[in-house]
Amino acid sequence: MKAIIGVFIMTTLLFSCNSDDDTTALFNCGSNTTLEDLDWLSQEIERREQSDSPDMQYCFITQALLNNASVFLYHDCNPTITKVVQVLNCGGEPIGFLGLEIDQGAIKNERVIWKPEDFACAVD
Numbered sequence: 001m002k003a004i005i006g007v008f009i010m011t012t013l014l015f016s017c018n019s020d021d022d023t024t025a026l027f028n029c030g031s032n033t034t035l036e037d038l039d040w041l042s043q044e045i046e047r048r049e050q051s052d053s054p055d056m057q058y059c060f061i062t063q064a065l066l067n068n069a070s071v072f073l074y075h076d077c078n079p080t081i082t083k084v085v086q087v088l089n090c091g092g093e094p095i096g097f098l099g100l101e102i103d104q105g106a107i108k109n110e111r112v113i114w115k116p117e118d119f120a121c122a123v124d
Contacts, residue, residue, distance in 0.1 A: 029070050029090030035063075035113065040092030041072065045114050057120040064110035066102065073098065073110070077121035 028034060035041060041061075048056060058078035064071055070090055076083040085098035096102045112123055 038090070038092070044092075048114070048116065056116055057118045060115040060119065060121070060123065061113055062110045063113045065108040066106055071095070071107075072113075073107070075123075077123065 029038065045061070048059060048061075055076075055078060058076050060075050060077070062073045062075060064073060066087070072088045072092075074086045074088070076085075084100065086094055087096050087098055087102050089095050098104055098107070115123075
């Protein structure tokens with residue numbers, strides 16, 4: 001009896017993980033697009049990784065959902081300055097700034113997709 005219950009629990013856990021939820025949408029900008037397919041994003045990350053600026057240690061990029069569409073946010077966590085956060089669509093086109101044209105509460109499931117090796121801030 002315990003074995004049957006164990007198999008039932010394992011089966012339930014296995015099939016309860018749905019890959020079609022909102023977090024899957026975070027990693028594509030179309031039916032077959034992945035982050036690696038976004039040339040503009042790859043170029044921006046490469047530009048940041050090659051930068052000599054000491055301020056780069058405060059910069060990071062996140063991806064989130066805005067109205068069920070994937071967006072990218074360019075953050076800066078430097079404690080000595082205040083910067084606005086630019087929001088871009090899947091084509092790499094700016095669609096606004098967080099707190100100005102885009103309400104912070106409208107951003108869902110945000111996660112860090114890039115930060116430098118010498119990252120100076122604590123973010124999830």
